[in-house]
Amino acid sequence: MYKGNSISVIIAAAGKGTRLGGDIPKQYLMIGSKPVLAKTLKVFSDMDEIDHIFIVANEEYIKHCRNIVGSYEINKVRDIVRGGCERQESVYNALKAIGEKCPDTDYVLVHDGARPFVKRHVIHAVIEGTVEKGAAVPCVPMKDSLRMATDEVMSRSVDRSLYFSVQTPQGFRKDYLKRAYDKAYAEGLCGTDDASLAEKAGYKVMLVKGDYGNIKITTKEDLPMENRVGTGFDVHAFAEGRDLILGGVSIPYERGLAGHSDADVVIHALMDALLGAASLGDIGKHFPDTDDQYRGISSMVLLQRVGKLLAANRYTVINADITVMAQAPKIGRYTEDMRDNIAKALDLEKNRINIKGTTTERLGFVGREEGIAAEAVCSICR
Ligand SMILES: Nc1ccn([C@@H]2O[C@H](COP(=O)(O)OP(=O)(O)OP(=O)(O)O)[C@@H](O)[C@H]2O)c(=O)n1
Numbered sequence: 001m002y003k004g005n006s007i008s009v010i011i012a013a014a015g016k017g018t019r020l021g022g023d024i025p026k027q028y029l030m031i032g033s034k035p036v037l038a039k040t041l042k043v044f045s046d047m048d049e050i051d052h053i054f055i056v057a058n059e060e061y062i063k064h065c066r067n068i069v070g071s072y073e074i075n076k077v078r079d080i081v082r083g084g085c086e087r088q089e090s091v092y093n094a095l096k097a098i099g100e101k102c103p104d105t106d107y108v109l110v111h112d113g114a115r116p117f118v119k120r121h122v123i124h125a126v127i128e129g130t131v132e133k134g135a136a137v138p139c140v141p142m143k144d145s146l147r148m149a150t151d152e153v154m155s156r157s158v159d160r161s162l163y164f165s166v167q168t169p170q171g172f173r174k175d176y177l178k179r180a181y182d183k184a185y186a187e188g189l190c191g192t193d194d195a196s197l198a199e200k201a202g203y204k205v206m207l208v209k210g211d212y213g214n215i216k217i218t219t220k221e222d223l224p225m226e227n228r229v230g231t232g233f234d235v236h237a238f239a240e241g242r243d244l245i246l247g248g249v250s251i252p253y254e255r256g257l258a259g260h261s262d263a264d265v266v267i268h269a270l271m272d273a274l275l276g277a278a279s280l281g282d283i284g285k286h287f288p289d290t291d292d293q294y295r296g297i298s299s300m301v302l303l304q305r306v307g308k309l310l311a312a313n314r315y316t317v318i319n320a321d322i323t324v325m326a327q328a329p330k331i332g333r334y335t336e337d338m339r340d341n342i343a344k345a346l347d348l349e350k351n352r353i354n355i356k357g358t359t360t361e362r363l364g365f366v367g368r369e370e371g372i373a374a375e376a377v378c379s380i381c382r
């Protein structure tokens, strides 16, 4: 209860997300460990000022919505209402549900399910404005210069200080919003937001301070970047009669490394780091040493495949840092060529790859020159 008033929130989440594209509507995409819609709902559900939440969802996602409400412990959800073809129709359906299920509601906030970054201070400002003036919307000043297209090729500048970008939640006295929507429905009026319908019904709308971070996820550029790290470690023993291949470079030495493939320990550590960062398992899973097709294969070929696999999962490699532990031979003079090879296989700039060599001061199996070990750390994003 907010100062003796009951507040219901409509979360409009019945859109298809056509401008963003993809297999599922944007409100169900994951941001970190939570779906967009769960993040949005949680903000309102955790606020004492909010009494009731009504979600609007596409018919085929109502069950999924119910699961989100249960899994992410969203409280105060009174109904999940079927959406309409347009946002306006979806909100109207929820408004009718509020009338039936929570008739005690004094104020209604309407918020886009696709605005998960809304902050409490914006919601507070909207509530205060709504209680004071009957209708309030959050907005932010335009940052870019504005031009109005006058025909297909020409345009003229516009005074941007007169214009604001409007966000949600938009708050209204319930009777104002109901009247505005009833009128719009009866007269076939349309608006891109709730405030425009309230205005068409003759109500004045107060502007309150929004937040530039309160974006509506609309196109793929609006999705936050996901950064991940991975580590990889590999060891191969020296063997007589084999070539020594490190980072795709054939290094002149009296022995090579034993293995099913070319035993390029540097590339193996790197591939495990990349696969690990993307939660795609490890090289044993993708290129098992029980499979004859990988006998003697160049690890650079496998690295290219790992790069493609990451790209297919929309990951981009940011950088990789590799430490090669070898008592002998000294690898310093070959690291530039290794970096070139790796950058080429992953289609990256060379400065995203670093390779360092170290001895182990004659300690352990590396120190006894029984084999070579490599460790890789990488970071990827999507
Ligand atoms: N019929 C609709 C259309 C939209 N919305 C919701 O209204 C909000 C703002 O709409 P928009 O960004 O246009 O979402 P979509 O309609 O999904 O996007 P697009 O126009 O790209 O298809 C979103 O949370 C969306 O789920 C809704 O509840 N019902």
Ligand SMILES: C[C@](O)(CO)[C@H](O)COP(=O)(O)O
Residues within 6 Å of the ligand: 087, 112, 166, 167, 168, 192, 193, 194, 216
């Ligand atoms: C309601 C809204 O988010 C306010 O900015 C916006 O009007 C929705 O417009 P859309 O065309 O449905 O994206």
